[in-house]
Amino acid sequence: MNASWTTSAPARPALPAPDTEAVRARDRRHVWHTWTPLAADRSALTLSHGSGHHVWDIDGRAYLDASALNSTCGYAHPHVLRALAEQASRLHHFDLSVAGHEPAGLLAERLAGHLPPGMDKTLFVNSGSEGFDAAVMMAVSYWAHLGRPRSRLVTFARSYHGATLLSRSLSTLPRSTHLLDPPVPVTRVELPLEPALLRREEALPVLLAAFERAIGDDPDDLPAAVVVEPFLNVGGAVVLPPGFLRELRALCDATGTLLVLDEVFTAYGRCGAMFAARREDVTPDVLVSSKGLSGGYVPIAAVTVGQHVHDTFGRDPVIGGLRYGHTTSGHAVACAAALATLDVLEKEDLPGRAERLGSGLLGELAPLTGAGGVVDVRGLGLILVVETASPELATRVLTRARERGLLLRQVGAAVMAVPPLVIDDEGAAALAAGLTEAVTDVAG
Numbered sequence: 001m002n003a004s005w006t007t008s009a010p011a012r013p014a015l016p017a018p019d020t021e022a023v024r025a026r027d028r029r030h031v032w033h034t035w036t037p038l039a040a041d042r043s044a045l046t047l048s049h050g051s052g053h054h055v056w057d058i059d060g061r062a063y064l065d066a067s068a069l070n071s072t073c074g075y076a077h078p079h080v081l082r083a084l085a086e087q088a089s090r091l092h093h094f095d096l097s098v099a100g101h102e103p104a105g106l107l108a109e110r111l112a113g114h115l116p117p118g119m120d121k122t123l124f125v126n127s128g129s130e131g132f133d134a135a136v137m138m139a140v141s142y143w144a145h146l147g148r149p150r151s152r153l154v155t156f157a158r159s160y161h162g163a164t165l166l167s168r169s170l171s172t173l174p175r176s177t178h179l180l181d182p183p184v185p186v187t188r189v190e191l192p193l194e195p196a197l198l199r200r201e202e203a204l205p206v207l208l209a210a211f212e213r214a215i216g217d218d219p220d221d222l223p224a225a226v227v228v229e230p231f232l233n234v235g236g237a238v239v240l241p242p243g244f245l246r247e248l249r250a251l252c253d254a255t256g257t258l259l260v261l262d263e264v265f266t267a268y269g270r271c272g273a274m275f276a277a278r279r280e281d282v283t284p285d286v287l288v289s290s291k292g293l294s295g296g297y298v299p300i301a302a303v304t305v306g307q308h309v310h311d312t313f314g315r316d317p318v319i320g321g322l323r324y325g326h327t328t329s330g331h332a333v334a335c336a337a338a339l340a341t342l343d344v345l346e347k348e349d350l351p352g353r354a355e356r357l358g359s360g361l362l363g364e365l366a367p368l369t370g371a372g373g374v375v376d377v378r379g380l381g382l383i384l385v386v387e388t389a390s391p392e393l394a395t396r397v398l399t400r401a402r403e404r405g406l407l408l409r410q411v412g413a414a415v416m417a418v419p420p421l422v423i424d425d426e427g428a429a430a431l432a433a434g435l436t437e438a439v440t441d442v443a444g
């Protein structure tokens with residue numbers, strides 16, 4: 001283990017020093033930060049640039065970044081940068097409701113090659129939230145097209161599917177609730193066990209029974225779809241029991257209910273495989289992916305469906321096709337960035353690396369459990385979670401880590417480490433040492 005983890009950052013590339021106070025003052029005056037209390041000052045950490053798994057702030061301090069949910073290739077990856085520049089100078093975009101372009105076709109084909117057979121039609125949008133909205137609209141439309149309308153959805157009460165009205169209507173998380181009624185009926189499944197127990201094999205029958213009750217067997221009230229994340233990210237950094245997706249697929253099949261997987265966070269290597277669906281050999285009817293698809297270089301999300309879902313849209317009564325899209329859907333530069341990101345993922349086997357590094361890190365961090373306010377250590381691929389006794393304790397761990405040059409994320413009482421998938425062995429050792437030190441400093 002590399003104890004001198006703060007010194008492992010490469011030398012800061014030379015950049016002109018900004019007027020740091022002016023930069024911070026401008027941010028405080030004009031930028032409305034997402035999901036942030038008005039009293040908080042996000043400009044305290046103002047970033048300047050990044051390289052690999054490191055970022056630098058405007059004061060020149062280096063940080064190991066284990067906070068970037070969408071980072072696959074890390075910062076300033078030359079292959080992705082080249083692809084962005086080349087596509088921008090050739091054809092930056094053209095509206096896909098009017099014409100086609102090569103990057104969209106290449107990317108949709110590439111995704112089909114990674115997904116189970118039959119999942120080979122992709123709609124591109126700009127964010128995970130939009131992708132999720134489109135997925136739900138497709139599921140409900142599917143039943144209308146078949147002449148057997150269903151609109152009810154089954155999901156986790158602690159799910160997070162996005163910030164749009166529909167996606168946030170599904171969840172009961174206090175931060176994302178709103179004042180309007182959900183546009184469709186929703187049956188929400190509460191977690192039957194604490195997260196520390198839920199990740200175990202023994203939890204599987206208990207969790208499945210809860211979903212079976214939620215689906216029900218009333219032929220007049222069957223759900224259009226069950227919609228789940230393979231790992232509850234915002235809902236508490238919850239790892240689900242192995243086999244859950246496979247068994248949930250079987251439950252859905254028993255009533256013909258569609259299975260919509262929200263892999264916005266888990267896909268493209270983060271979960272230790274290209275898709276969580278592939279870890280369990282599951283074929284969903286609809287799969288939403290985003291974050292790692294372009295590694296965060298540009299906004300893009302993909303909604304990939306089985307041919308059986310797609311083909312019903314020929315029966316749409318208004319245009320005989322999909323009545324949905326955005327002017328920037330399938331943006332050519334975004335598709336090119338995603339293709340380059342996939343090149344890196346495939347060539348460097350980043351999903352395999354995430355699995356190997358993630359399980360090594362989990363082994364190193366596991367002894368923290370029980371020591372001074374640590375309730376559980378869990379993970380999936382390169383998502384590492386240290387659940388503490390309280391949100392206040394988790395905040396203190398994050399603050400301590402940041403003082404020492406390590407950026408982490410907080411989800412309630414849980415501390416989450418999500419480094420870029422290109423992090424190397426030395427970086428992973430530095431992450432383990434930094435996280436251990438921050439936890440023991442604060443909680444030990």
Ligand SMILES: Cc1ncc(COP(=O)(O)O)c(C=O)c1O
Nearest residue numbers: 127128129160161162233264265
């Ligand atoms: C599982 C999941 N679904 C959907 C979303 C929403 O994606 P976006 O923020 O790109 O709209 C997120 C974002 O964190 C997510 O984690």
